[in-house]
Amino acid sequence: MSPISSRPHASPNPLAFNLQTLGQLVRNKRASCDLNLLDAADSIGISRGILTRIENGKSVGTERLFKVLKDFGLVMLVMPNGEADVVLEALGHTVNWYDVMASQSPATKIGRRPSLTLDRTTPTLFVDYDGTLHAGHALIDTAGQITLDSGRALFEFVPLLVEMLEPYPSVEIVLTTSWLATLPEDKVISYLPAELARRVVGTTQGRKARFSYLRDGTGRTDIITSYAFGKRLLHWLAIDDSVYGADRFGYEPGELTANFVLLDSTRGISDEGAQQRIRDWLVEAHKDNCTQRGQTS
Template sequence: MTSTSSRANSSPPSFARNLRALGEIVKRQRVSCELNLLDAADYMHLSVSDLSHLEDGQPIDTGKLIKILNELGMVMLVLKKADAIDALSAIGEDIDWPQGTAEPPRPRKQAVSAPASPENTTPTLFVDFDGTLHVGASYIDEHGLITLDSGAPLLEFAPLLVKILEPYPSVEIVLTTSWTRNLPPEKVISFLPSELARRVVATTRSSTARLGYIKDGTDRTYIICTFASNRRLTRWLALDDRAHGIEKFERVPGELQNHFVCLDPSRGISDQRALDRIQEWLVSVHAPRID
């Protein structure tokens, strides 16, 4: 039996008959705390897969289960069935358990879940600048003048992206470049060729990563994954030379690997393997869907 503390949630306590019901209770409480899976797992110092497995009704380590419940302001009570009946009756839960049943029948009234927002199937490309569209790290002075430590031209590989995207007008771009921290988004976009600039629909300027992710170098990966999750993007690809620790944010092993093109910063997207991967993605997301 799992109940929610009155301080964290004033709704009536919930009764978990099985792991799936427990997972639904945990998910409902997490959502009520306005936490997505990534933020909740980071806050609890647990992996995303642990929290995801619990919410999906799968077994996890008992210690981790108790930690998750505690962090969400919930407690789990283990009682004899007779005592549980008395306790549930005292809080207004009328549970009719037939003798000899391994699992009580489902309650007559089921909570109605709010409909999930529809998936966003727009082909979306997350694009960095340094190590992606040119070689070298950028320096922006107080006047907004940008130079590269490599001495290479700014955005020298942008024409390659223009060419490869030309047959696919529906592809949108989200800029992940750190330039947006120092310059207005419209200024950053203005550096791009017009063919790319008109595809830009957003930047990750307002997205921030937790200190732990910044320290271990996975902040860019976290920001991209969170942005894609919040926008419910399903057809996205990230071009970046700083996509580290991808597996850390996977609910299922390998689920995010095909969403990232981890670039060699000395070659960016000029690397033929990177261009081939982008082309492969473009073909796959524009293929007819079979329902």
């Protein structure tokens, strides 16, 4: 239950990025007016319960919320992050948007989530095309013809992946390429050689990243993480030139960093460091998969 009164912060940061921080600003304003919950609610014309919910960061009807803000002399501004930075700095405050996003990420909510059993042990490799299996990014015209902005050959690094996976027939592939947004799934898969195409068990097509992750460039990472957790995958690795911010995902900060190989789009998997990470994962995943099978047989 919210306290009857509290000591106001002399100059609170006016940034409200969720209901909790908005509620804190309302509570601070009430305290600065030297009002307890009952007197404040009576003067505004709402119940003490509604005001308590707002101050505790709980959802209420928007009309009631704006009535409380208006009667407390508070206004809400909606603006892009870049403009908000300028306004906040003028008021003597700063904000780290990555920290704001991280505070709302799954990693900060572990206590609110049930434990997830990752019981699918088949090694799964999430594979992008552009900047991964070739250098550069594809340009797909209206006739479906594909060229690369780098001027390089399509899928020039595919033989490397075929060679790395050859000793591990159990490895499955899930495609993450943006080509899926333009071309039919079977067409996208058909560009792969048979050695890889037969491993494909799914794609991330149709999965949507949360807006906050789209905005800060980590949408691909969010989609892959969501797919992996949704399929209860235990052994998985994503090779992609767009998997930014991996340290922010998972139930604990940094938990999934090793599951993502962020590639240089000019080198893709031709990068020796990337190849070593893939090979190390294959060895470890194969060993763990064999162990798990032995325990259940």
